[in-house]
Amino acid sequence: MVCVVAFVVVLVASAVSAKYRRYLGTAWGCFSRRVTFRPCDTTFRDDVKSTMLAPLAVRAPALVRPASVAIEVVAWFMVLSLVVSLYLVGRSGLNLFVYGTCDKQDAQACSLAAQACAIGDDQPGFWASIGSGDVIGAFGREFASVADTVATVPSRLKTWDAADYAAPDATYIGGYVAGRPVAVEVLDPGCRYCAELFRNMQASGFDDTHNVTYLAYPIHAAFGDKFANSQLIAAYLAAVRAFEADRGGSAGETGDTRILAELFTTERPDGQPTQEWMNAATADEARAQLERWLTDAGYTPDEVAQITRTSASPEVAAELERTRRVVEDDIRTVAIPSLIAGGRLHAGLVDVDTLRAMD
Structure with missing residues (x-):
């Protein structure tokens, strides 16, 4: 692994100093053979080690052999660290592109992610699994997660056509208006960022130019x-939609959108x-409040x-x-809200x- 580490060092050094560029071809030759599991056909590896060990050979010849072994161990560690680092950077970048966050299990853990409540995952994380001794499970879930992310690309x-994801009995903020594009928000009634998005839509006039459900x-x-x-709130929202659908639907404001407006604003x-x-x-206090809003x-x-x-009722359940299946299997988001x-x-x-700029 010495030649692998040396190649990386020479590559970086040659970018800032021309005197290292004459070593680049030799370093690449050894590196390319090493990463394809072939022995180096040059003396580059030995030259590197000799250069590093020469001062020690003069002062303490007996330490040359153990130092040579130590160099190999350190080189292996550095290469493994490099591989792991590249993997983590690649995985985080892929997650950021697909899900808008570097970490699928905690959408709020990534500083580059939008503000959101994380859906997360009930399964233990990689290091938690390693700590519990489930090494096979840890790697299995890690690679399955990456494969799932790739499949989502x-x-x-x-x-995206929002109308494809609207509920069959969907109601709309302010009522449905023909000719406006449909927008669908995935929300949790308890998530403060959902409340902020609701207020942002009001401030931007988004709900005046879109049919928002x-x-x-x-x-x-x-x-x-x-x-x-x-x-409980989600159950009431679904019950109101079912009630409105049973009596033929409503073109205006309905009780469920009134609940959301009261809750969020x-x-x-x-x-x-x-x-x-x-x-x-x-639960009793929340239920009583929901009923008062419906009365209002x-x-x-x-x-x-x-x-x-x-x-x-079982129908609402x-x-x-x-x-839940639409959000997890079709939309496949890990951040709430999602629009x-x-x-x-x-x-x-x-x-x-951003809302103002949307068509």
Whole structure:
């Protein structure tokens, strides 16, 4: 491995000093043979080691042999470090292109990623698996993850049609307007970046130029939902859509979009953001608030009671699971929110200027 390390050093040195360029051909010859598992047919490796060991041979000849072994060990370590570093850089770059984040398991861990709540993965990470002794599983999951990312690349190069991902009974913020392009936001009711994107769409006028709908995706964590009451809110949103569909649909504002507007843009009397309060509320408190919002949206007490019953129905549970499959298997995002608009999938929070520039 000495000649591999030496080639890298000579390559870098020759870029800044012409005196090293005469060694580049010899170094490349040895390097190319070594990386193809053939022995070097030059004395380059020995020349390098001799140069490094010459001072030691004069002062302490007995240490030459152990020093030679140490050089080989260090060279192996440096080469392995280089290979691992190149792999990590390549994997991170691929993840950044495909998912908008360097780390699929934690979208917020990458400084280059957009602001987002990470969907993550219930499986243990590479080093956690190594630490638990599951070496085979660690490498197996690592390579399977990279293969999955590579398989996702074609979908990121296509033109995205948001209408293909809208729910069958989709409702739209402010009501559907013919002629406007469709935009779909994947959101978790508890994620603060979803609230920020909702407000950005209002500030930019995006929801005045697009038919904006959503897919409610409560993020699962290792010990339950990432945000308390996200599943409950998602169930109510689905129940409202089912209720509206049963009575023929609505061209105007519906209760589910009213819930999102109240959740994402309002504050409690004490100044606490409503979303923050909802994430800390008990299930009964959250349910009571959702019912008040539906009443404020114009639903009768009987209609609110029907929506509440529907929210706990098998049909709503099946719809939430269908949505989960669309997000995980079709859209394949790891960042919430994600916005399908302008022919692209935008992972993470989208700023006002970008929203204004979308057709």
